Amino acid sequence: MPRDPLAIDGLTFDGREFRLAAAMTVMTDGTALGSRSGVRPGDPGLTVTLAGSTINTSSGVATVAYPGQGIYQCAFGSSVSPGTLTAAHATLNRIDLVYLRVWDTSVDASGLNQADIVYLAGTPSASPVAPTPAGTQIYMPLATITVLSVSNGGTASVNTAVRPYTVAPGGILPSSTAPGSPYTGQYYDSGTGLLRWNGSNWRQISPYTPISQAQVSQPGSFTAGTFTDFPSGNWPPLTFTVPPSGLVWISVGGAVMNTNTSTSSGWMAWRASGGVTEGASEANGLSTHGTRNYGTRRVLRSWTPGASVTLTPQYMFSSVGTLTTVTRADNGLLAVEPVATA
Missing domain, CATH: 2.60.120 (Jelly Rolls)
Known part of the structure; x- marks a missing residue:
């Protein structure tokens, strides 16, 4: 069945067509229509910080991918505060989550078409883990916040390590773990060196310093x-x-x-x-x-x-x-x- 190629006068394009075509601009996740979500390497945008108990996220841009739907390109032109930190538990530590959420009623029947940044408090536990958003299909983590119990000092610290990066096709991805489903000739920077997938294993490319x-x-x-x-x-x-x-x-x-x-x-x-x-x-x-x-x-x-x-x-x-x-x-x-x- 014929499809509408971008961009030809006289044709009508829907959002999914644009999103699928835009997937050509970012790194694949190894699937036919898939893309890798993330912020741009080196971009300080969408950084989560704490000011007392107030959670702040700086202005910035991100790409949020969803299977079969292409990519949602989200821009926040000013800083956003998704909420106030939930008070510490008396004796148990907790891990909270801050994430970028996309509502698309054509996909999730939410009745909404918007992007926002959300704070979700975790469950206090002897072995706490970050929560998983419920009722949200399209999202990308930005940070976790570890909240110590009152008995442990009640302090909170932000970790942005969960925030993924994405690059243009063929770009060098900075990542502490190797990309899944690599293609021959793909590169990534492990933090200690540049590696290339030769079809069977990752080969160190950048010269080591004696x-x-x-x-x-x-x-x-x-x-x-x-x-x-x-x-x-x-x-x-x-x-x-x-x-x-x-x-x-x-x-x-x-x-x-x-x-x-x-x-x-x-x-x-x-x-x-x-x-x-x-x-x-x-x-x-x-x-x-x-x-x-x-x-x-x-x-x-x-x-x-x-x-x-x-x-x-x-x-x-x-x-x-x-x-x-x-x-x-x-x-x-x-x-x-x-x-x-x-």
């Missing part, structure tokens, strides 16, 4: 015989989070010397602790034998994504002579280079 920890000085003396931590004042440990790929390049370098005897050895290395355990060894160290070595050892590690790992610089000398002129471990640098997801 992190490093330089040696400050040598200890006043060295202990012989075993791998020993550098005092943190001489060479501080380095802590990092393993990237989503689980892969990191780790480098240790510096000036290592031990000429105490013709067979004396010396090492600069690191040990890993925290989310991963690995001791210093030939597999991750830089060494010298009866002479000096200025160099770097770089190794690739595959560890648990998201693990917090601390690398502690270490040294080992088979025997010890005069500091610096005979036995030396100086100008050290420990560096971590996270690897993007393949």
Whole structure:
């Protein structure tokens, strides 16, 4: 059956036709006619704040999507107060909701055609959750308000994390969680990096910044015989989070010397602790034998994504002579280079 394309003279268009066509201007939700609701990234509009017990929402714009109906583009040209905060419960905490609501009588038979901002108090509970609007079909959350009980101080705090963002098709969406039903070539910013869907997984795109920890000085003396931590004042440990790929390049370098005897050895290395355990060894160290070595050892590690790992610089000398002129471990640098997801 033929449909009316926008925009041709002489044709008559209804609201649903316009809303469905306007869906072309915002990100899809993965369905044929669907769109993603939200405010624009970087737009301070429709921000919920508290002034005493008065709830305020700043002026702003938003797109509210509804299945099969396209998008409702809503604009509030001035600030709005949806109400006064309900008093705190004596002993139980509560989570309230502030949301943008659209009434469309052709969809919900409400007899109304308008958009407004609504405050809905939650139910006090030992484990409170935000309420779900009843009798409202088309809406988008703007904020939650956590209200502590009187016994807990009776204070209230606003959290806008529930407010979704939307962007134009192909735009980069800022989101703490990956978009559902992604298409090949879609991007999103997780807050720690830019990712692209390659058809089977999210690949880290933006380059990671290497992190490093330089040696400050040598200890006043060295202990012989075993791998020993550098005092943190001489060479501080380095802590990092393993990237989503689980892969990191780790480098240790510096000036290592031990000429105490013709067979004396010396090492600069690191040990890993925290989310991963690995001791210093030939597999991750830089060494010298009866002479000096200025160099770097770089190794690739595959560890648990998201693990917090601390690398502690270490040294080992088979025997010890005069500091610096005979036995030396100086100008050290420990560096971590996270690897993007393949």
